[in-house]
Amino acid sequence: MAEKDKTKTISGFSSMRKRDKIKWMAKTFFTDPEAVMRELMSYWHSSDEQQKILDGFSENTVSNFPMPFGLAPNFLINGKTYCVPMVIEESSVVAAASSAAKFWMTRGGFKTEIIDTKKLGQVHFLWFADKQILTDHFQSIKEKLIEDCSDISANMNNRGGGILDLELIDFTDKKENYFQIRASFETCDSMGANFINTCLEQFAKSLYEYGTNITGDANALEVNMSILSNYTPECRVIASVECNIEDLGNFKGSMEAHTFARRFRDAIEIAEIDPYRAATHNKGIYNGIDAVVLATGNDFRAIEACGHTYAAEGQYSSLSHCKIEKGIFKFWLDIPMAVGTVGGLTSLHPIAKRSLELLENPGAKELMSIIAAVGLAQNFAAVRSLVTTGIQEGHMKMHLKNILNHLQATDTESEQAFSHFNDKIVSFNAVREFLQKTRDVKV
Numbered sequence: 001m002a003e004k005d006k007t008k009t010i011s012g013f014s015s016m017r018k019r020d021k022i023k024w025m026a027k028t029f030f031t032d033p034e035a036v037m038r039e040l041m042s043y044w045h046s047s048d049e050q051q052k053i054l055d056g057f058s059e060n061t062v063s064n065f066p067m068p069f070g071l072a073p074n075f076l077i078n079g080k081t082y083c084v085p086m087v088i089e090e091s092s093v094v095a096a097a098s099s100a101a102k103f104w105m106t107r108g109g110f111k112t113e114i115i116d117t118k119k120l121g122q123v124h125f126l127w128f129a130d131k132q133i134l135t136d137h138f139q140s141i142k143e144k145l146i147e148d149c150s151d152i153s154a155n156m157n158n159r160g161g162g163i164l165d166l167e168l169i170d171f172t173d174k175k176e177n178y179f180q181i182r183a184s185f186e187t188c189d190s191m192g193a194n195f196i197n198t199c200l201e202q203f204a205k206s207l208y209e210y211g212t213n214i215t216g217d218a219n220a221l222e223v224n225m226s227i228l229s230n231y232t233p234e235c236r237v238i239a240s241v242e243c244n245i246e247d248l249g250n251f252k253g254s255m256e257a258h259t260f261a262r263r264f265r266d267a268i269e270i271a272e273i274d275p276y277r278a279a280t281h282n283k284g285i286y287n288g289i290d291a292v293v294l295a296t297g298n299d300f301r302a303i304e305a306c307g308h309t310y311a312a313e314g315q316y317s318s319l320s321h322c323k324i325e326k327g328i329f330k331f332w333l334d335i336p337m338a339v340g341t342v343g344g345l346t347s348l349h350p351i352a353k354r355s356l357e358l359l360e361n362p363g364a365k366e367l368m369s370i371i372a373a374v375g376l377a378q379n380f381a382a383v384r385s386l387v388t389t390g391i392q393e394g395h396m397k398m399h400l401k402n403i404l405n406h407l408q409a410t411d412t413e414s415e416q417a418f419s420h421f422n423d424k425i426v427s428f429n430a431v432r433e434f435l436q437k438t439r440d441v442k443v
């Protein structure tokens with residue numbers, strides 16, 4: 001039985017020592033507090049200095065949560081070869097990305113095109129005065145807002161970025177008095193969230209000042225909120241692969257190239273038509289994308305939110321597309337991707353830093369290309385399996401590997417198990433029985 005009452009409010013938790021936080025948690029929520037404490041503490045970093053860095057990323061930290069850090073080699077992207085770092089807990093993802101990368105390496109590799117890198121932010125406000133005054137004065141308000149931000153944007157301007165434009169949007173047909181300033185920014189190699197939000201909060205202050213000045217009314221407007229938008233449809237990249245259909249070769253189950261190409265294209269069209277399939281299809285794309293985004297210290301929630309919003313324009317649909325034209329198979333991914341390679345976790349997290357070094361310290365545009373290529377590779381591998389053998393074959397191999405590890409099979413036993421289960425259904429019990437029999441025979 002847990003010793004403490006878990007319904008009791010705990011105060012001053014954040015200022016407790018880490019060890020005391022674990023102790024409180026273990027005693028309140030677990031029946032074996034000693035074991036829980038030992039386990040969590042075993043994941044503390046051996047270096048206090050490194051642990052301090054990790055603790056600095058969040059609050060109320062009690063331990064670290066290990067995730068596999070894997071590599072997908074053989075990615076040929078715009079003529080350059082990369083070994084891509086991936087952090088993911090789902091088996092088969094890295095294997096699938098690596099296999100698709102190797103497949104396309106001998107067929108010209110991945111090509112990418114950056115559409116733009118524009119980021120967006122918004123100041124949402126209610127305007128209670130005559131709206132003509134606002135529209136008539138907006139040009140001068142805009143100039144003043146940008147001028148008031150000159151100190152904040154000086155550094156970004158020196159790096160070749162800064163505030164691009166401010167647009168007034170009238171939403172009064174949807175909500176009474178509601179207007180918005182939609183601001184666009186270029187943040188160069190950084191994600192730019194802090195820069196954008198600082199500018200937006202300054203815009204809000206200045207807007208209130210000028211709004212009340214031009215109307216002579218302290219109640220002319222009320223700023224509701226100022227925050228970046230994670231929907232950046234112009235900050236986008238297109239990654240593609242293409243080859244002659246014949247060069248696709250033959251596939252498992254002796255499927256020849258033309259049949260494969262047609263079945264593959266049909267599967268993509270199904271994901272374009274049906275949101276239920278599109279969600280799973282795009283999830284497969286983000287299996288690869290999130291893994292690289294995490295490994296490079298970027299914000300996978302922001303990237304996913306943006307991608308799904310983009311996929312939902314009109315009706316939620318596939319982010320990838322395929323066509324067969326004049327004997328050529330072409331497959332591409334058109335996806336928004338706001339990432340950074342400087343600032344934030346990218347340089348603070350020791351492994352994220354190494355990941356970027358492994359990629360030879362790309363700028364934001366190059367990282368957009370790498371991530372999009374991995375997303376496309378991941379999607380290619382998933383759909384290739386789905387239209388040929390089905391995905392269970394590959395998944396079951398990983399499943400078998402995990403069960404064998406769990407049952408502490410030796411290398412020889414694993415080899416025997418792989419050949420035995422080649423044409424049989426894998427289950428925990430079946431593998432245990434197989435191992436028992438093999439071990440009995442040996443004895």
Ligand code: MEV
Pocket residue numbers: 090280281282283284285287382383386391
């Ligand atoms: C599983 O994580 C991802 C897939 O379901 C993607 C897909 O169906 O395209 C295999």
